[in-house]
Amino acid sequence: MIFRTIDYFEGKVRIIDQTLLPSIEKYLDLGSVDEVAEAIRSLKVRGAPAIGIAAAYGVLLSLETFLKQTVSDPPPFFFDRTNGKAITAGSEPDMRSVRVKLLQAIDILGATRPTAVNLFHALDRMRKIVEREDLDIHLFCGKMKEEAFRIFDEEIETELKMGEYGSSLLKDGMSVLTHCNAGGLATAGYGTALGVIYSAASEGKKIDVFADETRPLFQGSRLTAWEMMKNDIATTVLCDSAAASLISSGKVDLVITGADRVARNGDTANKTGTLTLAIICSKYKIPFYVAAPLSTFDLEAETGAGIVIENRDRDEVVLFQGVKIAPSGVRVYNPAFDVTPASLITAFITEKGLIYCPFDINIEKTFSAGE
Numbered sequence: 001m002i003f004r005t006i007d008y009f010e011g012k013v014r015i016i017d018q019t020l021l022p023s024i025e026k027y028l029d030l031g032s033v034d035e036v037a038e039a040i041r042s043l044k045v046r047g048a049p050a051i052g053i054a055a056a057y058g059v060l061l062s063l064e065t066f067l068k069q070t071v072s073d074p075p076p077f078f079f080d081r082t083n084g085k086a087i088t089a090g091s092e093p094d095m096r097s098v099r100v101k102l103l104q105a106i107d108i109l110g111a112t113r114p115t116a117v118n119l120f121h122a123l124d125r126m127r128k129i130v131e132r133e134d135l136d137i138h139l140f141c142g143k144m145k146e147e148a149f150r151i152f153d154e155e156i157e158t159e160l161k162m163g164e165y166g167s168s169l170l171k172d173g174m175s176v177l178t179h180c181n182a183g184g185l186a187t188a189g190y191g192t193a194l195g196v197i198y199s200a201a202s203e204g205k206k207i208d209v210f211a212d213e214t215r216p217l218f219q220g221s222r223l224t225a226w227e228m229m230k231n232d233i234a235t236t237v238l239c240d241s242a243a244a245s246l247i248s249s250g251k252v253d254l255v256i257t258g259a260d261r262v263a264r265n266g267d268t269a270n271k272t273g274t275l276t277l278a279i280i281c282s283k284y285k286i287p288f289y290v291a292a293p294l295s296t297f298d299l300e301a302e303t304g305a306g307i308v309i310e311n312r313d314r315d316e317v318v319l320f321q322g323v324k325i326a327p328s329g330v331r332v333y334n335p336a337f338d339v340t341p342a343s344l345i346t347a348f349i350t351e352k353g354l355i356y357c358p359f360d361i362n363i364e365k366t367f368s369a370g371e
């Protein structure tokens with residue numbers, strides 16, 4: 001099943017509000033770049049590939065808003081996948097002010113969350129068009145729309161390919177443990193780590209899934225378990241701290257997680273708690289796979305030390321549904337991600353196939369093969 005996580009529909013960015021799941025399935029139509037930025041910051045839309053797409057759509061939305069404010073007699077919307085509208089001839093805004101506006105939007109979106117590199121890759125792709133000087137406003141609008149939708153389309157294709165490669169690791173009857181949510185909700189709709197499981201299930205393999213609840217925001221129990229149940233895949237939720245005893249009991253065949261940023265040497269940032277899992281897997285000799293599209297690799301980061309880790313609000317840890325669960329004033333440590341050293345990773349599952357050790361050499365080869 002492909003989830004409708006994010007879409008650009010009739011001049012608005014449409015997302016499912018992930019903070020309300022699994023209790024409420026509500027779609028939000030975001031009408032300004034500030035609303036998109038807020039949705040990313042508050043995790044209404046989350047997961048590395050999904051926030052990359054949200055950022056690209058956010059830039060398109062900023063262009064949409066600017067056109068509505070500046071052209072005479074604007075239509076109800078300009079951009080939509082199938083049904084876009086043209087600017088009336090004679091009321092074109094000047095390209096310089098369009099560029100200023102869009103570069104501001106890129107800065108706003110770029111300041112939302114620092115770790116997932118997909119956000120910056122998507123913004124860089126949009127920026128390249130914004131900075132082109134050879135386009136009139138009509139051609140410019142066409143290119144901006146094309147690029148934003150292409151980012152989405154490439155992502156979904158990538159996820160399906162990763163699923164195929166990854167499913168070769170799964171045999172009928174195996175059990176997989178995963179952390180956080182790297183499924184349709186976190187991506188263009190199919191998933192990375194969960195896409196591998198969907199792919200195996202679609203080939204008729206029976207896979208048993210264990211989902212770490214993923215404190216403090218419960219992406220595992222709220223989102224992964226929700227997706228799995230929607231797809232009729234047998235799933236057990238566990239507290240993060242129960243993963244060690246589960247793995248030591250031999251009930252897990254392999255672990256697959258997603259990633260927010262992979263450095264050149266294979267060190268990988270992903271949701272807090274991923275490192276703990278990788279250490280447990282190494283102790284009990286269980287394979288630990290990372291499913292990550294190439295858009296999640298950051299070749300400018302030599303090692304994990306070059307990855308900025310987001311620290312989030314203390315209230316995420318000390319409050320539960322508004323109720324205090326720690327004494328007022330206590331100090332809080334709340335990094336949203338941790339970095340798993342490459343030495344603890346068995347292989348990466350990507351759209352170009354599996355990448356094994358030595359990661360620095362093989363990551364490089366995978367990228368240069370695509371040039």
Ligand code: MRU
Pocket residue numbers: 043046047048049116179180181182183186187191192193219257258259260270271272336
């Ligand atoms: O803070 P979040 O929920 O955005 O963190 C998401 C994760 O860590 C995911 O595992 C990662 O983005 C991979 S999503 C395919």
